[in-house]
Amino acid sequence: MNEQAPVITIDGPAGAGKGTIACMLAEKLGWRMLDSGAIYRVAALAALRRHLDLQDEDALAAIIPSLHIEFRDGEAWLDGAVVTSEIRNETCASATSKIAAFPAVRTVLLELQRSFQQLPGLVADGRDMGTVVFPRANHKFFLTASAEIRAERRLKQLSEQGLSAKLCDLIQDINARDERDANRPVAPLKPAEDAVLIDTSYLDQNEVFAAVLHHIV
Numbered sequence: 001m002n003e004q005a006p007v008i009t010i011d012g013p014a015g016a017g018k019g020t021i022a023c024m025l026a027e028k029l030g031w032r033m034l035d036s037g038a039i040y041r042v043a044a045l046a047a048l049r050r051h052l053d054l055q056d057e058d059a060l061a062a063i064i065p066s067l068h069i070e071f072r073d074g075e076a077w078l079d080g081a082v083v084t085s086e087i088r089n090e091t092c093a094s095a096t097s098k099i100a101a102f103p104a105v106r107t108v109l110l111e112l113q114r115s116f117q118q119l120p121g122l123v124a125d126g127r128d129m130g131t132v133v134f135p136r137a138n139h140k141f142f143l144t145a146s147a148e149i150r151a152e153r154r155l156k157q158l159s160e161q162g163l164s165a166k167l168c169d170l171i172q173d174i175n176a177r178d179e180r181d182a183n184r185p186v187a188p189l190k191p192a193e194d195a196v197l198i199d200t201s202y203l204d205q206n207e208v209f210a211a212v213l214h215h216i217v
Contacts, residue, residue: 001114001115001117001118002117002118002119003117004119005117005118005119005120005121005122006031006120006121006122006138007117007121007122007123007124007134007136007137007138008025008031008121008122008123008124008137008138008139008140008141008216009124009125009126009129009130009133009134009137009139009140009141009192009195010022010025010123010124010125010126010129010141010142010143010212011125011126011127011128011129011130011131011140011141011142011143011189011191011192011195012127012141012142012143012144013127013144013145013150013174013177013178013181013189014037014093014150014154014174014177015145015149015150015151015153015154015174016143016144016145016150016200017143017145017153017200017205017208018125018126018141018143019035019037019125020205021125021141021143021205021208021209021212022035022123022124022125024205024209025123025209025212025213025216026123028213029120029121029123030120031120031121031122031123032116032118032121032122032123033122033123033124033125034113034116034122034123034124034125034126034129035071035076035125035126036113036124036125036126036127036128036129036133037096037125037126037127038071038076038087039069039109039112039113040096040099040100040109041076041087041088041092041093041096042067042069042076042078042083042087043060043063043064043067043069043096043099043105043109044087044092044095044096044098044099045078045083045086045087045092045095046063046064046067046078047060047063047095047099048091048092048095050063054095054098054099055098057102057103057104057105058104060099060102060104060105061102061104061105061107061108064105064108064109065108067079068080069112085161089163090165090173093173093177094173094177097177097180097181098180100127100181100184101180101184101185101186102186103185103186106186106187110132110133113126113133114133114134117134122134124137127181127187127189128187128188128189130142130191130192130194130195131187131190131191131192132187135192139196139215139216140192140194140195140196141195141196141197141198141212141215142191142192142195142196142197142198143198143199143200143208144197144198144199144200144201145199145200145201146201147171147174147175147178148171149201149202150174151167151170151171151174152167154170154174155167155170196212196215198211198212
């Protein structure tokens with residue numbers, strides 16, 4: 001962690017478009033990027049592979065220090081193997097939301113996330129980047145969109161991957177995930193007090209990117 005390195009945080013619920021905007025911004029600035037959700041997803045995948053009880057907070061936190069997690073070449077790696085596709089399926093997404101509610105799990109992963117703060121700068125994408133992980137970030141954004149719009153975006157992604165799903169099931173899953181994330185006792189999903197809020201429901205990615213740049217440049 002280098003506290004002199006500037007940080008831009010982009011928070012929001014799944015499907016709001018924060019990952020795409022974070023990638024675009026990091027590329028434009030030439031900065032590092034942190035996909036904090038991917039870190040949690042990799043940890044959740046490891047728990048699923050070990051058939052751990054997703055309600056056993058101590059067991060979940062205990063396995064994380066032994067995991068070798070990397071992000072390189074545009075891929076997520078777990079213990080030397082690429083797991084990018086696996087961490088994006090709905091089973092892993094649901095498990096991620098469950099384990100992320102546990103304080104012990106979040107504590108173990110906190111320092112790993114903060115270690116990404118290096119020069120020339122960092123764009124951090126997640127749910128609590130501006131509130132917990134990088135509270136002193138130079139710029140903070142919170143992207144949101146309706147559950148219906150986010151479900152439609154997810155359905156399109158799954159279709160492009162050759163996977164099928166029902167829109168009603170995706171909406172139900174998103175609403176349940178939002179409720180868990182917003183009401184968890186530690187680092188609940190909410191905008192930082194000094195964050196810029198952007199509703200992406202009816203904006204394309206270029207319009208959202210332009211809105212973000214407007215507040216930075």
